[in-house]
Amino acid sequence: MPANEIASTLSALAPLRAESGQPLHRLVEARLRSLAALPEFQDGALLPDELTIASRLGVSRGTARAALARLVQEGVLERKAGIGTRVARPRAESAIGAWRSFSREMAAQGIEVVNFSQDYGVHRVSEHAAIALQVSSDTPLLRLDRVRGWGGQPVLYSRSWFHPRLRLAGTEDFSKPLYDVIEAATGVVADTAREEFSGVVATAALAKKLAIKSGTPLLLRSHTVSDARKRPIEYAEVHYVSSRFTLTLDLRREPS
Secondary structure (H helix, E strand, C coil): CCHHHHHHHHHHCCCCCCCCCCCHHHHHHHHHHHHHCCHHHHCCCCCCCHHHHHHHHCCCHHHHHHHHHHHHHHCCEEEECCCEEEECCCCEEEEECCCCCHHHHHHCCCCCCEEEEEEEEEEECCHHHHHHHCCCCCCEEEEEEEEEEECCEEEEEEEEEECHHHCCCCCCCCCCCHHHHHHHHHCCCCCEEEEEEEEEECCHHHHHHHCCCCCCEEEEEEEEEECCCCCEEEEEEEEEECCCEEEEECCCCCCC
16 A cells, blocks of 8 residues: 555544543444545445454444444445455436436446346246236347346346337347337337336346345335327336445426
């Protein structure tokens, strides 16, 4: 570590002095926030272990552990067994309330979405997709499966079913925004969507795709997309790793 970084770290971990009206654990938290804000730790370097932090600050190991745990709970830090403590990566957010390309929305936040895997082909429709798209349960449909993410981590797994009236060829290039591809290939414009949300846990198969542990909490977003004539054209189920992604809902008060 360069000398200037060592000096910054030592300064942030200088022994604490009692300050009137400030509980000790608050002082430790404040020092840890200052430490986490240093460039070297923003770039992914491991923070000192709790024993070192306690020794440097002149507090008990339990106090240091509690302060670290509180910052982990807040999402400031993240801890991995056998590795250590790092500054947590900020979770990306997607706002619901406007029809936008997901990749473009993330790009506006400085995030480049990449495909970790993609499969596009004909499959027998699922029960939920058949109901949403108003087709027979034995209908073969084109299905697009993708694992997407950024920063070297899978963030979501999506499965889209397309209504046969679109007459997609099965050779479309979905490296481009999905609804742009549909419009260019078929002339059909995605106009509205009905969204449903639920909490689920990762099955073994999903856990493998998303590089997480089986049983990890996931956010399931199911939506049915319709054209201007209110006819369903796509049904999709998207599983998000909730620790890596946040959905926000924008609401507006309607005039009375």
